[in-house]
Amino acid sequence: MGKYSHNAPAGFTCLKWPLESIVSVLSLKITETVVTCDTKTKDNVFVRVIVSVLYKVVTEKVASAYYRLTDPRSQIQSYVFDVIRSSVPRLDLDDAFASKADVADAVRTQLSTLMADFGYEIKDVLITDLEPDPMVKRAMNQINAEQRKREAASFNADAAKILQVKSAEADAESKYLSGLGVARQRKAVVDGLKESVTEFTNNVGGSTSSDVMDLLLVTQYFDTLRDVGKGTSANVNTMFLPHGPHAVSELRKSLHTSFMTNLTNIDKFAS
Numbered sequence: 001m002g003k004y005s006h007n008a009p010a011g012f013t014c015l016k017w018p019l020e021s022i023v024s025v026l027s028l029k030i031t032e033t034v035v036t037c038d039t040k041t042k043d044n045v046f047v048r049v050i051v052s053v054l055y056k057v058v059t060e061k062v063a064s065a066y067y068r069l070t071d072p073r074s075q076i077q078s079y080v081f082d083v084i085r086s087s088v089p090r091l092d093l094d095d096a097f098a099s100k101a102d103v104a105d106a107v108r109t110q111l112s113t114l115m116a117d118f119g120y121e122i123k124d125v126l127i128t129d130l131e132p133d134p135m136v137k138r139a140m141n142q143i144n145a146e147q148r149k150r151e152a153a154s155f156n157a158d159a160a161k162i163l164q165v166k167s168a169e170a171d172a173e174s175k176y177l178s179g180l181g182v183a184r185q186r187k188a189v190v191d192g193l194k195e196s197v198t199e200f201t202n203n204v205g206g207s208t209s210s211d212v213m214d215l216l217l218v219t220q221y222f223d224t225l226r227d228v229g230k231g232t233s234a235n236v237n238t239m240f241l242p243h244g245p246h247a248v249s250e251l252r253k254s255l256h257t258s259f260m261t262n263l264t265n266i267d268k269f270a271s
Helices: 059-067 072-090 093-098 100-116 134-203 209-230 245-270
Strands: 031-040 046-057 120-132
Touching: 031 072, 046 059, 046 072, 046 100, 072 100, 093 100, 093 120, 100 120, 120 134
Parallel strands: none
Antiparallel strands: 031 046, 046 120
16 A cells, blocks of 8 residues: 555565555666766866776665665765765876775775665775876876987987997007007018028128118019009009109119118117
8 A cells, every 4th residue: 555565575476456566676686887077186187087886786675775765876976976076186197097996995985884774785886997188198198208208318328328439449449459460560571671681691692781671672662563553452542653764763772771770770779
């Protein structure tokens, strides 16, 4: 007659009609409701928070779930709004992203306490998305991109510095080794000339060291002309030399004077 009597279990049920009737059918399945809440963070960035609430009717409190709440979805939405708009404004945008689980726990704790009196059990609360304004998202992406570009430029500069330092070290080492090679070459040439002069003077009677040097100089002169003519060496350049007979004589005398002076100085230094 309009008064609550009892809960009919699942399956076959007999009714004392017209004294009894079914006023509503409540599902005991877990139900999901999605709540979208717009709020702002501590640093004045407006965000949209999407919350998914999973709840079900408690079997022992079916009467309370039906008679005490007209619209459970609206009631859950109101509680979610209250918790979100009191929690997120205390956080900066970065902290809000990092603290989604804490905000979800706060919503679940308050909902579980309040909805239990109305015959509903809150199974879980999930913050599925926290979306700032599109302009803020673009600005955040730009800041991140510029920061990464700056780090990349710093790494490139360090790499270029290392390459320059290594190149300079390699060049210095190359010049040092080249200097050692030139010094050894010159020493070998001087030793060879000295040995040649000594042997030629001892084996050929009536010859002097001056004659031997003249012969060596002329020989080297013709060897040079031959190498220039062949042009097989990568280091050979075009040379313009005097080619008359008197030019060879003058070149010999000039080279003789220069070499003899250097040889005298070398002998003095060696002794």
